[in-house]
Ligand SMILES: Nc1ncnc2c1ncn2[C@@H]1O[C@H](COP(=O)(O)OP(=O)(O)O)[C@@H](O)[C@H]1O
């Protein structure tokens with residue numbers, strides 16, 4: 462059997478893998494957005510900029526300091542996380558008492574400023590970033606060739622999402638996080654330092670975005686503009702999954718990546734819009750999103 | 757301040773945004789003492805406890821807890837002085853199981869009760885440990901809200917309307933628990949609408965009116981002051 466409904470099986474599987482790769486990025490990014498929203502009640506419009514920073518810093522590390530992919534993978538996410546912590550301390554914390562709209566405006570402004578700064582310094586053109594030699598090439602699965610780097614991206618992002626889910630749902634730190642998300646004031650009155658948790662949550666969410674950026678660097682042209690398409694889709698993913706649901710963010714991200722991949726095979730013209738069609742349908746049927754709770 | 761004084765609240769004012777709710781609350785609680793804050797609905801008793809925990813808006817005055825000034829402290833620092841707070845709405849977390857609710861709170865003092873001892877004190881909680889916190893009955897949620905602050909080693913307990921809306925047998929059980937805690941030398945502030953519940957437990961009662969302390973009544977004065985209380989509380 463090498464065809465399914467008249468579609469060559471290898472092409473179908475290839476697109477599904479590509480869909481899963483995209484879904485992995487959606488999952489990592491919407492996971493970060495969801496935990497940030499849960500704790501800070503801010504829709505972080507700077508999330509795409511943090512993703513772009515991750516990829517740009519990986520490229521800069523190589524270009525200026527000769528630090529390769531593996532070093533970047535370890536160093537860049539904490540660096541971007543630290544940048545986000547500084548932003549939280551100096552800017553975001555001032556607006557928690559205000560209407561959430563201010564958070565949206567502030568992070569949108571931050572996204573414009575960081576995007577502009579990187580464009581000013583490096584131009585808008587894309588830079589290539591090589592796949593590390595250990596992950597170059599493909600594995601022959603018999604029925605298809607699986608590029609190693611794609612498998613790696615899927616594996617890392619699944620592992621990171623699973624680990625985040627475990628920490629949040631099964632550990633003491635996660636119980637603090639859930640409690641502080643549900644009732645921050647009371648949780649603080651029980652002796653838990655909630656302001657520090659809020660700060661670290663923003664840092665971790667940002668680090669996840671940067672990790673996605675480093676992972677994405679070898680799969681695309683690294684440029685200050687690389688996040689613009691990605692982030693629009695990610696916001697659609699968050700709307701579909703329901704704001705604030707961790708599991709919802711991850712599953713919806715992966716699922717929509719797959720749907721996009723399938724659409725490319727079946728009806729390629731619709732592949733860039735299918736996510737928004739799904740979003741419209743979900744909003745019509747379940748306004749709070751697939752995994753969201755109705756208020 | 758005398759050595760036995762555990763909580764001294766002086767000229768406490770508290771605000772919710774622009775609205776000025778507490779107008780100079782003054783009272784003290786001695787170590788091991790149980791006091792009740794009585795008053796009509798809206799008098800400012802819940803706000804007093806919330807102000808003690810740093811949960812209102814702006815507040816001024818002085819709150820001495822075990823010799824430390826807490827008026828400018830953040831809520832988590834106040835809790836870490838050894839204060840356990842049981843809010844009026846109970847505050848059981850829906851996103852945590854009953855047992856996670858019980859284990860959530862960090863230690864704020866030494867000598868907290870063990871989980872085993874708490875399950876012995878509240879056997880229902882042991883049975884329901886894996887249920888979602890808010891699936892518990894009202895009485896069970898109240899037991900849980902009390903049990904989780906007893907685990908932390910807090911010595912000063914601020915309990916807001918713990919008997920509210922519960923069946924008489926559960927209220928009776930809670931009264932036994934409070935009596936037991938008094939024997940164990942906890943310092944307790946009970947905010948109560950239920951006079952019959954609070955009166956036998958409290959060493960002293962403070963009547964709160966319009967965000968101030970209107971009267972202080974010691975246990976031995978109770979009989980003589982009953983007409984006043986009946987009038988004031990509409991008993
Ligand atoms: N969050 C709030 N914002 C504004 N006013 C409040 C708030 N909570 C309580 N109040 C007001 O403060 C006063 C005291 O309320 P409260 O302390 O709850 O009284 P009690 O517990 O004695 O019934 C009431 O007039 C109430 O309307």
Ligand SMILES: [Mg+2]
Pocket residue numbers: 801802803844917
């Ligand atoms: Mg009240």
